[in-house]
């Protein structure tokens with residue numbers, strides 16, 4: 263399939279070249295090539311099990327491809343230095359429930375190698391960004407699902423990553439919070455952060471500049487929401503998606 267972004271654009275921040283992945287004889291990603299440009303808000307859309315999480319893990323070097331190669335931030339993965347320049351928010355929150363929000367974030371800040379006044383400043387900044395400063399002293403077991411997601415986002419942002427990779431950041435979050443997370447993402451994007459986000463939500467996909475549609479481990483389309491709609495004479499992304507997935511729903 264054809265990647266519709268003009269080739270005259272910047273060097274890609276992430277490039278997958280004929281990448282495939284097989285688990286226990288089951289091919290979950292068929293040979294796939296596409297790229298993400300600097301400063302993109304790039305969405306990955308597809309039904310459950312279509313391979314979104316596997317693809318983003320390949321993009322950051324958390325999984326290794328069986329064929330092909332992934333070049334991220336100009337380096338072939340896996341590479342620890344590159345991994346440290348990426349902010350990753352997994353689908354399930356990896357938080358310590360007995361510790362407070364502050365203690366959790368402080369632990370991850372130390373893991374990222376942040377120290378002294380800069381560490382304190384960053385913790386303050388990211389907690390403020392996700393509106394959790396007033397709850398910093400609360401233990402996580404008193405947090406709602408949405409608060410945990412926001413804390414996970416704050417942790418992914420601690421080290422001011424150039425690339426932010428978010429696996430369904432707004433699952434289980436009410437519409438108001440969802441909007442505030444997207445506002446934060448758009449602000450980060452305006453400041454030059456490249457963002458890759460998986461979602462099942464069509465109006466979130468609409469906010470992305472480019473989208474990759476996945477089905478059964480195959481990349482079935484890449485383009486801007488308007489390009490995809492025009493190409494398939496569809497009024498909405500949902501229609502495009504339904505056309506591609508033969509009626510299956512995201």
Ligand SMILES: Nc1ncnc2c1ncn2[C@@H]1O[C@H](COP(=O)(O)OP(=O)(O)OP(=O)(O)O)[C@@H](O)[C@H]1O
Pocket residue numbers: 285286290308309310311312313314315316317353
């Ligand atoms: N570590 C693993 N071992 C074996 N199979 C795996 C592993 N990780 C993922 N899979 C399989 O790979 C396929 C794609 O999974 P993946 O999590 O990438 O899909 P997804 O599109 O992110 O799904 P969802 O929207 O439900 O999160 C699924 O069939 C899944 O069962």
